[in-house]
Amino acid sequence: MCSVSLEHAESLKILIANRNFTSALGLLRLQFESFVRGVWVMYAASDNAVSKLTAELNEENQRKANNLPMLSEMISQLEKKAPKNAVDPIIEFKEYSWKPLSSYVHGGLHAIERHSKGYPIPLLKQVLKNSNGVNGLTAVFGSMLTGQVQLTQDVYKSFKVYSDCFQIKAPIAL
Numbered sequence: 001m002c003s004v005s006l007e008h009a010e011s012l013k014i015l016i017a018n019r020n021f022t023s024a025l026g027l028l029r030l031q032f033e034s035f036v037r038g039v040w041v042m043y044a045a046s047d048n049a050v051s052k053l054t055a056e057l058n059e060e061n062q063r064k065a066n067n068l069p070m071l072s073e074m075i076s077q078l079e080k081k082a083p084k085n086a087v088d089p090i091i092e093f094k095e096y097s098w099k100p101l102s103s104y105v106h107g108g109l110h111a112i113e114r115h116s117k118g119y120p121i122p123l124l125k126q127v128l129k130n131s132n133g134v135n136g137l138t139a140v141f142g143s144m145l146t147g148q149v150q151l152t153q154d155v156y157k158s159f160k161v162y163s164d165c166f167q168i169k170a171p172i173a174l
Contacts (some may be wrong), residue, residue: 001038002142005031009131010136016128021119022104022111028131029101033071034137035091040074042141043082071098089137097130129167136166 008031012072015024028173041050049068055061069077077089103110136159143152159166 001034002138005138008034009135012131022115024103025127028127029105031134032093035134036071036074039086040078044077081152123143132165133167
């Protein structure tokens, strides 16, 4: 899921570079959801749920995977099972970004207004910084999965070096 989240982030940047802003903003939601799914798998998913996600893709397994929890339920489960510092940035991102991003995904007011009237540069910068922030959280999480403590420390050092690229000074530790 870390890799999927990073792919969405890369695609977001490609779309922005090609002036496909509405699609890019929709991808920020997908990037975030992929990251959350990864954290959920690590801390809260049952073995049965993980097996549904890792099964061979076919019609029967697809049907079984359709009942996996959506974002709000994953976050609810994470609040009960994951460390608080892993859940706090997820809740914060969802609180401030979820409704506008849903509007871009589902063709709502944000998408229609911005697509017809244009995207202010400060908004696009904020989107890039938010995407970079999710990438930062993904990097922390991914580095932790390696078990290499030094790698995780190196990721945190990069936040200080590139702090101007993030919406926040440094992502919160998972």
